[in-house]
Amino acid sequence: xxxxxxxxxxxxxxxxxxxxxxxxxxxxxxxxxxxxxxxxxxxxxxxxxxxxxxxxxxxxxxxxxxxxxxxxxxxxxxxxxxxxxxxxxxxxxxxxxxxxxxxxxxxxxxxxxxxxxxxxxxxxxxxxxxxxxxxxxxxxxxxxxxxxxxxxxxxxxxxxxxxxxxxxxxxxxxxxxxxxxxxxxxxxxxxxxxxxxxxxxxxxxxxxxxxxxxxxxxxxxxxxxxxxxxxxxxxxxxxxxxxxxxxxxxxxxxxxxxxxxxxxxxxxxxxxxxxxxxxxxxxxxxxxxxxxxxxxxxxxxxxxxxxxxxxxxxxxxxxxxxxxxxxxxxxxxxxxxxxxxxxxxxxxxxxxxxxxxxxxxxxxxxxxxxxxxxxxxxxxxxxxxxxxxxxxxxxxxxxxxxxxxxxxxxxxxxxxxxxxxxxxxxxxxx
Amino acid sequence: xxxxxxxxxxxxxxxxxxxxxxxxxxxxxxxxxxxxxxxxxxxxxxxxxxxxxxxxxxxxxxxxxxxxxxxxxxxxxxxxxxxxxxxxxxxxxxxxxxxxxxxxxxxxxxxxxxxxxxxxxxxxxxxxxxxxxxxxxxxxxxxxxxxxxxxxxxxxxxxxxxxxxxxxxxxxxxxxxxxxxxxxxxxxxxxxxxxxxxxxxxxxxxxxxxxxxxxxxxxxxxxxxxxxxxxxxxxxxxxxxxxxxxxxxxxxxxxxxxxxxxxxxxxxxxxxxxxxxxxxxxxxxxxxxxxxxxxxxxxxxxxxxxxxxxxxxxxxxxxxxxxxxxxxxxxxxxxxxxxxxxxxxxxxxxxxxxxxxxxxxxxxxxxxxxxxxxxxxxxxxxxxxxxxxxxxxxxxxxxxxxxxxxxxxxxxxxxxxxxxxxxxxxxxxxxxxxxxxxxxxxxxxxxxxxxxxxxxxxxxxxxxxxxxxxxxxxxxxxxxxxxxxxxxxxx
Numbered sequence: 001x002x003x004x005x006x007x008x009x010x011x012x013x014x015x016x017x018x019x020x021x022x023x024x025x026x027x028x029x030x031x032x033x034x035x036x037x038x039x040x041x042x043x044x045x046x047x048x049x050x051x052x053x054x055x056x057x058x059x060x061x062x063x064x065x066x067x068x069x070x071x072x073x074x075x076x077x078x079x080x081x082x083x084x085x086x087x088x089x090x091x092x093x094x095x096x097x098x099x100x101x102x103x104x105x106x107x108x109x110x111x112x113x114x115x116x117x118x119x120x121x122x123x124x125x126x127x128x129x130x131x132x133x134x135x136x137x138x139x140x141x142x143x144x145x146x147x148x149x150x151x152x153x154x155x156x157x158x159x160x161x162x163x164x165x166x167x168x169x170x171x172x173x174x175x176x177x178x179x180x181x182x183x184x185x186x187x188x189x190x191x192x193x194x195x196x197x198x199x200x201x202x203x204x205x206x207x208x209x210x211x212x213x214x215x216x217x218x219x220x221x222x223x224x225x226x227x228x229x230x231x232x233x234x235x236x237x238x239x240x241x242x243x244x245x246x247x248x249x250x251x252x253x254x255x256x257x258x259x260x261x262x263x264x265x266x267x268x269x270x271x272x273x274x275x276x277x278x279x280x281x282x283x284x285x286x287x288x289x290x291x292x293x294x295x296x297x298x299x300x301x302x303x304x305x306x307x308x309x310x311x312x313x314x315x316x317x318x319x320x321x322x323x324x325x326x327x328x329x330x331x332x333x334x335x336x337x338x339x340x341x342x343x344x345x346x347x348x349x350x351x352x353x354x355x356x357x358x359x360x361x362x363x364x365x366x367x368x369x370x371x372x373x374x375x376x377x378x379x380x381x382x383x384x385x386x387x388x389x390x391x392x393x394x395x396x397x398x399x400x401x402x403x404x405x406x407x408x409x410x411x412x413x414x415x416x417x418x419x420x421x422x423x424x425x426x427x428x429x430x
Numbered sequence: 431x432x433x434x435x436x437x438x439x440x441x442x443x444x445x446x447x448x449x450x451x452x453x454x455x456x457x458x459x460x461x462x463x464x465x466x467x468x469x470x471x472x473x474x475x476x477x478x479x480x481x482x483x484x485x486x487x488x489x490x491x492x493x494x495x496x497x498x499x500x501x502x503x504x505x506x507x508x509x510x511x512x513x514x515x516x517x518x519x520x521x522x523x524x525x526x527x528x529x530x531x532x533x534x535x536x537x538x539x540x541x542x543x544x545x546x547x548x549x550x551x552x553x554x555x556x557x558x559x560x561x562x563x564x565x566x567x568x569x570x571x572x573x574x575x576x577x578x579x580x581x582x583x584x585x586x587x588x589x590x591x592x593x594x595x596x597x598x599x600x601x602x603x604x605x606x607x608x609x610x611x612x613x614x615x616x617x618x619x620x621x622x623x624x625x626x627x628x629x630x631x632x633x634x635x636x637x638x639x640x641x642x643x644x645x646x647x648x649x650x651x652x653x654x655x656x657x658x659x660x661x662x663x664x665x666x667x668x669x670x671x672x673x674x675x676x677x678x679x680x681x682x683x684x685x686x687x688x689x690x691x692x693x694x695x696x697x698x699x700x701x702x703x704x705x706x707x708x709x710x711x712x713x714x715x716x717x718x719x720x721x722x723x724x725x726x727x728x729x730x731x732x733x734x735x736x737x738x739x740x741x742x743x744x745x746x747x748x749x750x751x752x753x754x755x756x757x758x759x760x761x762x763x764x765x766x767x768x769x770x771x772x773x774x775x776x777x778x779x780x781x782x783x784x785x786x787x788x789x790x791x792x793x794x795x796x797x798x799x800x801x802x803x804x805x806x807x808x809x810x811x812x813x814x815x816x817x818x819x820x821x822x823x824x825x826x827x828x829x830x831x832x833x834x835x836x837x838x839x840x841x842x843x844x845x846x847x848x849x850x851x852x853x854x855x856x857x858x859x860x861x862x863x864x865x866x867x868x869x870x871x872x873x874x875x876x877x878x879x880x881x882x883x884x885x886x887x888x889x890x891x892x893x894x895x896x897x898x899x900x901x902x903x904x905x906x907x908x909x910x911x912x913x914x915x916x917x918x919x920x921x
Contacts, residue, residue, distance in 0.1 A: 075671045075672055076671075076672045077671050077672055077673055078672055078673045078676065079672075079676075080676045080679065083673065083676040083677060083680055084676070084680055087680055087683070087684070090693070093692070095692070098702070099702075107638075114875055115875070116872065116875050116878070117710060118701075118710070118872060119875065133871050133872070135701070135702070135707075135869060135871075135872075136869045136870065136871050138871055140871075140874070180876060200642065201639065208769055209765070209768075209769045210769035210770065212769060212770055212771045213769055219641065219642050220642075227771055227772040227773075228771070229771040229772065229773055230771070230772055230773060232772055234772065234814075242641075242642065243641050243642050245641075252733055256815075256818075263641055263642070273815045273818065285449075286449045287641070294679070294682075295682070295686070296678075296679075296682045298675075298678065298679070298682075299679060305449045305450075306449055307449070307450065307453070313672075313675050313676075313679070315675050316672050316675045318672075320672070320675075320676065325497075326497050327493075327497035327499050327503065327504075327507055329450045329453035329454055329457070330450045330510065331449060331450060338690050338692045338693070339686060339689060339690040339691065339692075340682075340683050340685075340686035340687050340689065340690035340693060341679075341682060341683050341686065342683045342686075342687065342690065342693060343690075343692055343693075349450070350506065350507070350510045351506070351510075352503075352506060358679075358683070359679065359680055359683060366503060368502065368506060371632060372632045373636075373638075382691070382710075382713065383689070383690055383691045383692065384691040384696060384700050384701065384702055384709075385691075385700075385702045391632075391636070391638075392632070397702065399691070399692075399700060399702040399703060400691060400692045400693075400700070401703070
């Protein structure tokens with residue numbers, strides 16, 4: 001984990017409203033002051049002050065941006081793929097899909113793995129949230145929800161009780177938590193507890209390191225941190241000028257940051273303590289659909305509608321690689337790293353999943369199989385498998401066959417089980 | 431608040447997120463190039479001659495050649511072009527895929543290309559259906575009939591206009607030459623298959639949830655400009671060049687390569703591959719004897735050691751032997767404060783202060799004066815990050831000092847020695863089938879969580895080592911007090 005600046009989060013009376021709260025120190029006309037995040041927001045929205053016009057502000061922001069680019073480029077002496085030339089080429093990857101989870105009636109919009117490495121939760125447009133044991137193909141819990149377009153779901157990290165989802169249906173811009181229980185007959189939907197509330201749709205949500213806090217991103221351009229127990233808003237993050245489509249928490253032990261990506265083509269890194277926008281990256285040409293941290297926490301990748309995935313280094317404060325190909329013209333809607341960070345799995349709107357070699361910038365392999373857009377790819381917590389959710393209402397689990405070579409020839413037969421608990425599953429010869 | 435109409439493009443303001451259209455258009459234009467594009471020729475289909483038709487195989491071959499991709503990918507790409515409506519099939523017009531054989535396709539006229547600028551109007555669809563109805567009653571398919579009835583109901587107020595338009599278009603079509611008319615009919619039909627797909631088919635025009643900003647506009651509002659000035663800060667300008675940072679990334683990948691199941695073998699075997707869950711059983715969070723790979727991971731970084739529960743237990747044992755267990759306990763307490771519920775935050779902060787920071791506290795930790803000052807000042811208004819500075823200090827202390835000693839300690843060496851390195855599984859055909867049949871559900875995470883909580887409660891009840899008591903015991907007995915460790919076996 002790189003050394004962060006260890007700013008002690010100051011807490012005290014804000015310079016403008018005098019209310020005690022966590023402070024951000026900012027510069028107004030070259031003077032350092034300490035404002036609470038609400039005052040910063042209000043000030044930014046104040047509009048033009050005396051002696052300023054829209055053009056002058058635009059010009060100032062352009063010059064500032066140029067200066068930042070110059071500073072960044074000063075330390076750029078070599079590209080990532082040049083350094084990676086000495087790294088050995090990946091041996092031919094053979095990744096195959098062998099589990100298909102059927103059960104949703106409509107597009108599957110989101111999925112997430114449980115920390116026990118075999119269970120997953122998925123949410124779909126038909127309003128259902130299902131918890132599966134992907135290994136045996138059993139459905140363990142099914143929660144029907146009153147709204148459609150359940151955009152995101154996540155499994156609580158302590159594997160305990162809670163599971164969350166989002167609703168979108170005009171009026172319901174909430175994020176709720178559902179405690180899971182062993183009792184099959186219990187009506188889980190009735191125990192749903194609403195936690196987060198935004199003024200527009202909730203696009204992504206994630207538990208923090210425990211079951212008790214929730215981070216959400218919304219179409220209203222903000223991200224927010226909530227306390228699950230009380231539903232209280234702990235911190236809000238303003239800075240995006242358009243819908244925020246996804247977020248990801250930094251994986252390190254001292255992690256207090258998260259990254260968010262939105263329709264304003266920007267990926268912002270935030271400090272959870274003060275609500276401050278620490279870094280911003282603007283190099284995509286279209287909406288950023290998904291952001292994901294590199295496993296070490298020093299870098300992150302983003303997938304965008306401009307058909308590229310980009311890799312940004314946080315310490316270098318710049319984009320270090322672009323993953324694109326002529327033949328890929330459809331937007332990437334999701335991405336995730338393998339355990340070592342060498343592979344980047346990205347799901348696209350042309351129904352495929354491309355696997356990129358992160359260091360060399362080339363494509364390692366391509367996975368077919370889905371019959372509609374891939375809405376989410378996630379690598380399992382121990383890195384053994386890749387789960388993908390798609391608008392064709394199925395979820396697929398894929399894993400590498402090239403690291404168990406003697407098994408490729410074994411799957412020649414068709415294997416069926418018609419058992420009340422197991423869904424029909426087949427394996428087909430390569 | 432507006433109720434969003436989820437049905438069709440009714441009253442939709444703009445079509446978001448079809449950035450691929452411009453790129454697809456470029457490719458299609460290249461394909462149509464008379465010199466280097468796909469081979470166009472008139473094709474005979476029964477008695478009619480279809481001008482400027484292309485075969486599926488030609489499309490796939492051209493794409494594979496142009497983009498240097500293999501046939502499967504070329505076919506997938508071609509199918510997407512058909513699904514978007516740039517190329518349409520002549521024979522099986524409802525299935526929008528490219529068949530890599532001699533089936534015929536044609537390029538769609540640019541008039542009917544998909545666009546992001548405006549939505550496809552229901553009025554036009556109504557006119558199209560009405561026109562087909564005029565031509566021959568009963569020609570509409572079931573779903574088209576249903577659509578027609580629905581539109582008739584919703585657009586009743588302008589139905590006269592629609593019928594009039596349909597009649598005009600029908601009359602104008604009659605005046606064209608037969609081949610042109612046939613071609614135009616095909617094109618129009620293809621257009622509507624793309625934009626009003628039959629039920630149960632996958633439509634490439636389905637873009638999902640509408641986003642709030644207009645993709646056709648590019649405005650930097652004043653607000654955005656202000657936001658840049660006030661809220662954006664240059665991050666820490668490290669004096670490290672990109673070369674060293676890239677090296678770090680490369681090194682990280684190399685270090686973890688052996689642990690990545692996609693790149694190297696899982697020992698004994700990847701459970702997904704062989705349906706045998708030994709790998710997961712051996713790597714349970716609180717297993718007594720860890721695997722060698724897992725222990726190796728603890729040596730990569732301090733963060734790895736702490737994030738693995740078994741590793742953290744081992745480290746805790748080591749610290750207990752060194753009588754500096756309070757550091758880890760303090761760190762864990764701070765984590766609990768940071769990520770815990772807001773309701774109990776104040777009490778937790780007080781509790782931690784009393785146990786670790788106050789003068790004469792039972793488990794006093796050693797932090798420097800400045801950090802202590804900041805912390806004590808912050809505790810007057812406790813918030814969840816009040817102990818951040820102290821926590822970071824202790825973390826760095828453990829990382830730079832205790833961690834190094836741990837790796838050389840007998841505790842670690844013992845664990846390393848006992849760590850198991852399983853043999854790789856070599857299953858035969860029948861054994862694999864057996865495994866697949868014997869797949870069983872695992873213990874529910876809810877039960878595991880309950881067990882963990884019980885264990886934690888037990889540890890909390892037996893644990894806190896009061897340094898003053900231990901020291902007095904030592905001086906009395908003159909020999910080491912063996913630490914008690916509750917171990918949990920997982921079956």
